Amino acid sequence: MDPVYLDYAASTPIDPDVLDVMVDTYKNVIGNPSSIHSFGRQARKVIDDARHTIAKYIGARSREIVFTSGGTEGDNMAIIGAALANQKYGKHIITTKIEHHGVFRTCEYLENQGFDVDYLDVDRTGRISLDQLKEKLREDTILVTIMFGNNEVGTIQPIREIAHLLAGRRTLFHTDAVQAFGTVDMDVKDTPIDLLSMTGHKIGGPKGIGFLYIRDGVHIASFTHGGDQERKRRAGTQNVPAIAGLGKAVGLVADDLSDRIADCLKVRKTLLQTLDRSDVDYRINGNPEHFLPQILNLYFPGTHVETLLTKLDLEGVAVSSGSACTAGSVEPSHVLTAMFGEGAPETQSSIRISFGAGSTPENVAEAGTIIARSVRELTETGRAGERL
């Protein structure tokens, strides 16, 4: 059997059409987009076109899109940039306990710089409470940063409600839309988000490229200093082929968002049906109503995540835990800990399965059968906690 890749939330293979665009750009667009001659103008046009495609898709204006090296940079740029530019109004920031490290550690960094950060709780499905957000909001709250869809359990936050709650206040609203971007419709005209970060490599685009949407009128401090690129918001020569690839990838999402969602839901159902038929004991971690279709986090009572992942890898199924693997040990996920409590069994025995362009009902059913068999073998033989 060919190995089955079910870790699209970690990264997706590049779409062949995106690759074609990039290769063509590498070969034929040689100028620096800041140069005024025809070669420069040609490169500039590639960037302008990509910016236009992206802006149109999210209901923004081209000048509101700043290219970055991906989600982490976009998160850092938004959060640190907003904090530094607005510290004269206050030093209070609100985020959640389940953010990606790109946000979480950036907030911790700001705490060390004298900012005051509140981390909102989530319920057992991974959703924040709007009431708690309202309680925590203060006169000096300059920024609220809450992710769109969670990368480990797929829970979608009430982004519209949060944006409308904050509209009209001085508080800026940033959302990390890295996981939600390719499977959730988003429109910054309808939903007054001030800052939105995304990355290319979760939607069939290249790695190392993304963008930050910055609403017109929102001022953030820039922390790269040099040329005037990206309207002085990010100095440095742009990665033209990667930007061309990102524009193509976003264009493809725009063309078939509903098919992508339907395809993910279909294989998700296949996987759950396969597990149900095999009679293996499992539970879904996440919100039954507000979830990203491509992410399925499952709790298998009695298993140990590291052992299970290793076994599945040996059997040719690539899935992941949401946790950071350091030196062979898996630290409990901060997301599952926030949802279920410190030391809860869900934090020891859950895996993340995520779907994408190469997931078919056939290979997902095959993977489901292997997952069920592996779980059964590990729990029956009492080897759940043993390292293979």
Ligand SMILES: Cc1ncc(COP(=O)(O)O)c(C=O)c1O
């Ligand atoms: C929610 C979320 N934010 C940010 C990132 C970081 O994006 P990048 O890998 O482009 O830096 C990821 C990547 O896994 C993510 O899932």
